[in-house]
Amino acid sequence: MVPVLRFRFNRTTGTRFNRTTGTRFNRTTGTRFNRTTGIRLNRNTGTRFNRSCGTGLTAAAAAPQIAAMKKHVALLVGLCALGSVRAQEPVVAATDPEALFTDPDPVHHANKQVVLHILRELLQCNHWEQADRWLTERYLQHNPNVVSGRDNVVKYFSGFARTPTCEKLTMPIVTVLTSGNIVGVVFRMEYDDPRKPGAKYTSIWYDQWRIVDGRADEHWDTATLGPMTTTLTQQAR
Numbered sequence: 001m002v003p004v005l006r007f008r009f010n011r012t013t014g015t016r017f018n019r020t021t022g023t024r025f026n027r028t029t030g031t032r033f034n035r036t037t038g039i040r041l042n043r044n045t046g047t048r049f050n051r052s053c054g055t056g057l058t059a060a061a062a063a064p065q066i067a068a069m070k071k072h073v074a075l076l077v078g079l080c081a082l083g084s085v086r087a088q089e090p091v092v093a094a095t096d097p098e099a100l101f102t103d104p105d106p107v108h109h110a111n112k113q114v115v116l117h118i119l120r121e122l123l124q125c126n127h128w129e130q131a132d133r134w135l136t137e138r139y140l141q142h143n144p145n146v147v148s149g150r151d152n153v154v155k156y157f158s159g160f161a162r163t164p165t166c167e168k169l170t171m172p173i174v175t176v177l178t179s180g181n182i183v184g185v186v187f188r189m190e191y192d193d194p195r196k197p198g199a200k201y202t203s204i205w206y207d208q209w210r211i212v213d214g215r216a217d218e219h220w221d222t223a224t225l226g227p228m229t230t231t232l233t234q235q236a237r
Contacts (some may be wrong), residue, residue, distance in 0.1 A: 045048045052132040093172035100176040108178045111211040115176075115183045118171065118209065120214055125166035132216070140218040141173040144225050174204065184208035 094100055101116040103109040118134050121127045131154050146156050170193040172188035185207050191201040210218035 080110040088201060091174060091188045093174055097169050097173040099172060100173055103178065105178075108183075110214070111178065111181060111183050112176060114211050114214060114216060115185065115209055119171055119185070120169040121166055123157070124169060124171060125163040126157065126160045127162060127166060128157060134145055136212065136215045136217040139216065142218070143223045144221060177208075181211050182208055183211060 042068045060202060098116060098120075101112040103112055114134055117130075121130050122134060131150055135150045135153065136149050139150045140146060141153065146153055174186040174188055176185070177184040187205040187207070189205045190200050190205050191203065205222055207219070207221040209216040209220075
């Protein structure tokens with residue numbers, strides 16, 4: 001159904017008002033004003049003024065901005081299209097993770113070696129009888145699933161089977177970072193892709209420890225409430 005245009009014209013001022021579109025046009029000044037968009041256009045000067053943002057430009061001055069805006073829109077459309085066909089770059093783990101736990105600085109090297117033992121002997125191989133060698137008694141824990149204290153950590157991980165030997169670290173580690181007495185470890189993680197049943201995607205997991213006198217005294221990671229704490233050790237097996 002074609003809409004009926006309803007006009008109102010004032011002969012004294014020469015103003016015509018369109019109720020349907022909300023546009024007011026003045027023949028005398030050549031000004032068109034739209035109440036809905038807040039834009040006033042003057043045909044005589046070619047000036048467009050927007051009350052909402054308080055800007056006014058002639059058509060000639062506005063042309064470069066309009067052209068630039070069109071380019072930005074085209075770029076965004078192109079990026080969106082590219083993102084839909086290009087897959088995420090996969091996270092790749094180091095081929096020799098133990099080599100990441102060395103450092104030319106003797107203090108950083110010693111701290112990295114402590115974390116290597118925590119990951120290999122404790123978390124990977126479950127030789128938790130060695131916990132007192134690598135963790136302080138108070139062992140401050142920032143993982144929301146585990147209570148602080150070495151005994152509580154040992155109890156939390158006691159459900160996993162102990163491996164007979166523990167020779168090489170096999171966890172999927174991307175890099176190892178140091179800052180002061182902090183050692184951080186970035187892991188490669190693999191998850192089920194909710195967009196594609198049966199497919200996987202990769203991301204990272206992060207742990208860091210504060211080393212005090214040759215043992216880990218404090219721990220942080222990216223865990224949330226739930227079973228994520230054990231996912232990393234399960235993937236390493």
